[in-house]
Amino acid sequence: NAGVTQTPKFRILKIGQSMTLQCAQDMNHNYMYWYRQDPGMGLKLIYYSVGAGITDKGEVPNGYNVSRSTTEDFPLRLELAAPSQTSVYFCASSFSANIGEQYFGPGTRLTVT
Amino acid sequence: GDSVTQMEGPVTLSEEAFLTINCTYTATGYPSLFWYVQYPGEGLQLLLKATKADDKGSNKGFEATYRKETTSFHLEKGSVQVSDSAVYFCALSVPTGTASKLTFGTGTRLQVTL
Numbered sequence: 407n408a409g410v411t412q413t414p415k416f417r418i419l420k421i422g423q424s425m426t427l428q429c430a431q432d433m434n435h436n437y438m439y440w441y442r443q444d445p446g447m448g449l450k451l452i453y454y455s456v457g458a459g460i461t462d463k464g465e466v467p468n469g470y471n472v473s474r475s476t477t478e479d480f481p482l483r484l485e486l487a488a489p490s491q492t493s494v495y496f497c498a499s500s501f502s503a504n505i506g507e508q509y510f511g512p513g514t515r516l517t518v519t
Numbered sequence: 520g521d522s523v524t525q526m527e528g529p530v531t532l533s534e535e536a537f538l539t540i541n542c543t544y545t546a547t548g549y550p551s552l553f554w555y556v557q558y559p560g561e562g563l564q565l566l567l568k569a570t571k572a573d574d575k576g577s578n579k580g581f582e583a584t585y586r587k588e589t590t591s592f593h594l595e596k597g598s599v600q601v602s603d604s605a606v607y608f609c610a611l612s613v614p615t616g617t618a619s620k621l622t623f624g625t626g627t628r629l630q631v632t633l
Contacts (some may be wrong), residue, residue: 410562437619448523448608448623449563464620496562500619507553508621510562 408432410511412497418517419487427482427514429497437500438480439464439508440472442493449496455480487518521546525609525624532599532631540594540627542583542609550611552576552585552592553621557606566594566607599631 413428431438436457441449451464455474469491471483480499484491494515498508526541544550551570555563567576572587581596592609609624 439620446625448610448625449621451620454620498563502619507565507568508619510555510564512560512562 410497410499410509412495412511412514414514415512416515418519419484421487421489421518423487424483424485425487425516427484427495427497427516429480429482429511430478431480431497431499431509432478433499433501433509434477435499435501435509436477437502438474439498439500440470440480440482441496441498442466442491443496443513444493452482452495484516489518492516492518521550521611521613521622523609523611523622523624525607525627528606528626528628530627530629532629534601534631534633535598536631538594538596538599538603538629540607540609540629542592542594542624544590544592544609544611546590546611546613546622548613550613552583553610553612554581554583554592554594555608555610555623557608557626559605563608599629601631601633604629604631 410431439454440452450466453472455461497511500508522545553568554566556566557563567578569576569585575584583594606626608626610621612619
C-alpha cells in the first residue's frame with residue numbers, strides 16, 4: 407500500500423493564479439481531510455469528506471474548494487491564490503468516523519508571491 | 520469549543536535524558552486523545568492514542584496516560600535518542616457521528632543532541 411499520496415511536493419504560485427493539489431489514498435477509507443499547517447501553528451481543517459460525493463467545510467474553508475468523485479481521490483482547488491494561502495497542506499484519510507486515527511500524506515509546500 | 524494546549528518548544532535534551540511534553544485539553548463530551556509525530560520533511564504519523572479515561576497509550580518507548588481529572592495527556596519517554604528529534608502534536612477527537620475531526624495543539628519541537 408502506498409497509503410496517502412500528494413502531488414506536487416512543492417509549488418510557487420503568483421497572486422491570482424489557480425491550482426489543484428492532488429490527494430489519493432489506496433486504503434479504501436471513506437473519510438478524507440485537508441489541513442493547512444502554518445509555521446508554529448497546529449493543523450487547521452480546511453475541508454473534509456465522509457464519502458464520494460459528500461464534502462463539508464472545516465475551520466478555514468475560505469478561498470478553497472474540493473470535490474470527491476471517487477473514494478480514492480480528494481483534490482483541493484485554489485481559485486485565486488493569495489499570499490495568506492502560503493502554507494504546507496496535508497491530506498489525510500481515516501477508516502472510522504469516530505476513532506480519530508488519521509493517516510497523513512507527506513504534504514505540499516505552497517508559496518504564493 | 521474544543522481546544523488543546525501543549526508546552527511551547529523547542530525542547531532540547533541530551534541523548535538518554537527523560538522527556539516530558541505537557542498537554543492539556545478542553546472538550547465537550549468524551550474525547551479520544553492522540554499524540555502525533557512529524558519528522559523533518561514528512562507528514563504526521565500517529566504515535567499513540569487513548570480512547571477513555573485512565574487508558575495508557577504506548578509505542579516506541581513513548582507513553583501517555585489519559586487523565587480525566589486533570590484533563591491532561593502528557594507524553595513521556597524514559598530515554599530519548601537523537602532519532603526522536605521531531606515535532607510532537609497532541610490532539611483530540613470528539614465523536615460527532617459524521618467524521619472524526621481532530622483538534623491539534625500547536626506542536627512541540629524536540630531536539631536531541633549527543
